[in-house]
Amino acid sequence: MNAAACMQAGICLGPSIIGRNKQYMSTFFYTRSIYIIESFEAICFLFICYVTTCQIDTHMIKRVGRLAFINGIVLFLIPFLWGQFTAILISKRLGGRPAGVPPAEFHHVAIVQSTMFFQVVYGVLSNLKMLNTEPGRLALASMMVHDCLSWCFFMLNIALKHNTHSADKNHAYFLSAAQMLMIVVIVYVFRPIMEWMMKRTPVGHSLKASYLTVICVLLFISSLWSEFVGLPYFFGAVALGLATPKRPPLGTGLSEKMGCFIWYFLMPCYIIGIGYNMDLSLFSLGDLIRYEILFGMVRFAKVVAVALPSLYYNVPLWHAILVGFIVNIQGIYDVQIYKQNFNYRKISKKTFGAMVMSAMINSTILIVVVKKVYQTMSKRNPYKRRTVQHCRIEAPLRILTCFRQREAVRPVLDLVELSRPAIGSPLSVFALNLEELNNHSLPLLIHHKQEISPFVVPSPRDQIVKAFHNYEKTNPETVLIECFTAVAPRKTMHEDVCTIAFDQETDLVVLTLDAGMESWERLLCRNLLQTCPCSVALFIDRGRLPDFRFVPIKKLCITICAVFLGGPDDREMLAYATRLANHPSVELHVFRLLDHNGASPLRDMVERNHDMRVINMFRKENSENNIIFREVRIEEAVELMELLRKEGDDFDVMMVGIRHEENLLMLEGLSEWSNMKELGELGDLLISKDLQLSVSVLALHQ
Incomplete structure (x- = not known):
């Protein structure tokens, strides 16, 4: 009052x-x-x-x-x-x-x-x-x-x-x-x-x-x-x-x-x-x-x-x-x-x-x-476009990973491992632990700069920081990690994420979530998608990625599928998928969805030209054995659902774009019964009970 x-x-x-x-x-x-x-x-x-x-x-x-x-x-x-x-x-x-x-x-x-x-x-x-x-x-x-x-x-x-x-x-x-x-x-x-x-x-x-x-x-x-x-x-x-x-x-x-x-x-x-x-x-x-x-x-x-x-x-x-x-x-x-x-x-x-x-x-x-x-x-206007697509392949990628549970640390580290370059400029990772403001009088944004003393019993917050520091020590030449903790109210939690993303000039924010998102987590996603000064990825972990700490990389094979329909979000998704494909354990499958005539389903000619240029460059520069490119003709949403139901569980991670052109025939009707619109039509479909898939989902927004 x-x-x-x-x-x-x-x-x-x-x-x-x-x-x-x-x-x-x-x-x-x-x-x-x-x-x-x-x-x-x-x-x-x-x-x-x-x-x-x-x-x-x-x-x-x-x-x-x-x-x-x-x-x-x-x-x-x-x-x-x-x-x-x-x-x-x-x-x-x-x-x-x-x-x-x-x-x-x-x-x-x-x-x-x-x-x-x-x-x-x-x-x-x-x-x-x-x-x-x-x-x-x-x-x-x-x-x-x-x-x-x-x-x-x-x-x-x-x-x-x-x-x-x-x-x-x-x-x-x-x-x-x-x-x-x-x-x-x-x-x-x-x-x-x-x-x-x-x-x-x-x-x-x-x-x-x-x-x-x-x-x-x-x-x-x-x-x-x-x-x-x-x-x-x-x-x-x-x-x-x-x-x-x-x-x-x-x-x-x-x-x-x-x-x-x-x-x-x-x-x-x-x-x-x-x-x-x-x-x-x-x-x-x-x-x-x-x-x-x-x-x-x-x-x-x-x-x-x-x-x-x-x-x-x-x-x-x-x-x-x-x-x-x-x-x-x-x-x-x-x-x-x-x-x-x-x-x-x-x-x-x-x-x-x-x-x-x-x-x-x-x-x-x-x-x-x-x-x-x-x-x-508070209006944040980055001086240049902060996206994965516009980050040069030889330049260091800067990622802000956000999570709100200690159990999410392992899948976050798995995603960091997949994003880590084999050679070249190191990957810069900013790990942000999100805590709800319920037992504190003051909102906090803590930058963990000091090592945790081995003589002190670590708190849950310290254990999270220690896990990231240990990973950095095992990969000192290819990964640089800084840890933060944000204690904030649910309604304004996105402010801390946007502040760090802006200050650290990150190219991508990755928010790790469970499939059963609460209403306030969905609000956090919406706020990030609207206000974040760089690209945003929503990672729904289903436990399909292995623990890289205990399994040798040479014995692993991580299969990732990128579903490309068209538009800026799909181009961003493909750019990130290309970086993941550089990991020695990754096998990348790219499904390009076309209409029944074998053409792009988009009506916007400018976007179609951008898509064609990106696809041609991708096929030209990525002809390695670990990358498989397929063009699939889809006429209706039913055919798309059948494709995903049949192929989905063959992969560990499926990557999709969040936004797509409105009134696409192959997506018609999907948005009407969508439960999680924050993931887009395809992302929501992949985690829905109708398909009954267990694949992890990575949905990107440019």
Whole structure:
């Protein structure tokens, strides 16, 4: 739910607009109802704090880079100092403070405006599908460092206030001890209780209702304890959220369980509670201008605080500015901090209204700006065509292999082995392990540069990296391998693939999949086919390729069939098949499909001429014994199905193009009952249950 939209609804319901009607206010906002609404408002923010914080993996602070660490420190210091300087400047030089606002309040407003929240940035990036983008990663990592410093400063400030303002020093020491005890109980009592509940929950199942009730009780105990020891009530929710185990069914699982209750039941109460305390008629245009000068200067300081270190570390200018815009977006956390300060009488009702109104307008504008700027920046235009067909045969082929399961490593290495040249320039392989963002607070793109220590128990991720490094060591002259791991949401996982493909100037992206693709895997395929800056191959492994690690190459015979119908995808497929045929263990069969007259089935004469040129060159340059070329006349789709059913299982791999000219007679009717359109008509037919083939399928898109 968009925070700005929530605030607009609250303002409309409050005394600024509809609330001017006294009968309406007396009916809906009588004294007793206000207490009830404020109670629900506090409970709403309590749950929001807990649910958003329990998704934060505290171990990620160890992974932030030097730039993010510096950004976090500078983001903490510069807006704070610049805000105080601006408050003094407005008070002394620019006509004074807003009417009725004392100096202490105006300076306090500058301090509050300089605060930022990781949870707000995370929510915005998640909604914009920018979590695993480069600006998104930098913003999240910087905000994590900033939040750590902010909470440390906050706790230190609370402790100093207790010691300096308390007449009874023993009482101050008691409060400090009670605060430390609360943290100890949350970590060493409440966390083990939640871990016990996780062990009692079967894998893949959600939490029982009774366990969810226990978590709610722990949440209320933590918040009540916070109030008793002189801390804001939501501090207990944040502490419990950080201590909550991040593995399913907790972590993100709690958000799915509680989301409906929070956003559709409690949130309306929160909106009304905020709107009731806003009265836009209290401040004049001059007051509003003074407030906006202060707010604008603090926001400008945040952009500068991010941009300067980023530019020093050679981050592109617009990337740095975009990160500055992202950290300036405000949300429900900011509004609740304003409300807390209003409740504690640190800011007036006029100041509260100005801050909420400014936050709403600022966030609405910045979200649109961030979205448009990133869409413009993310358009990848390679300076030359990155395809296998246009890569010279003597030039090194650059392949990005993508997979999402450890079991897919062996077929990926088999395909790498078949693509490896016997002599000449080495094959460059970039292995990308795709992991879903479900147990991490931060999307990651890890470049594995260091060797795995033999003295450390390797994780599943390390085992994958080790397998590729071992293969590289056995073929040092013909293969160069770099390993990556991408942790990203399902909907934007293709962004990491496209980023690496663009940065590494790859000629081909190979995505290894199972025949039973899930819906989100099909979405990944569609996104790659639409946005990838180079050719894409979808490899459906059926286990037909042997394990090259244990069988001598001289004793192997891998039979590959390339089905050539015509068009750019088929020409790309034939170019890659030609490279595979250079492997000493490969026997390549090429089936060129013709119509009943023995001519190309394509109607586009330009494409027919391109096909004829490629076929003639292929037959001229590849007359070796391991390449067999056949021309097959096909009239209808039934004949094509019979050919594939009869010949299919004689091969280990069948290669096809994905796109073909529309309304081809020999493909007529195939697309109507196609289950996996991402593979094209032929690719889908080869893995369909109708043919009952066991051959692996490699479908290419230029």
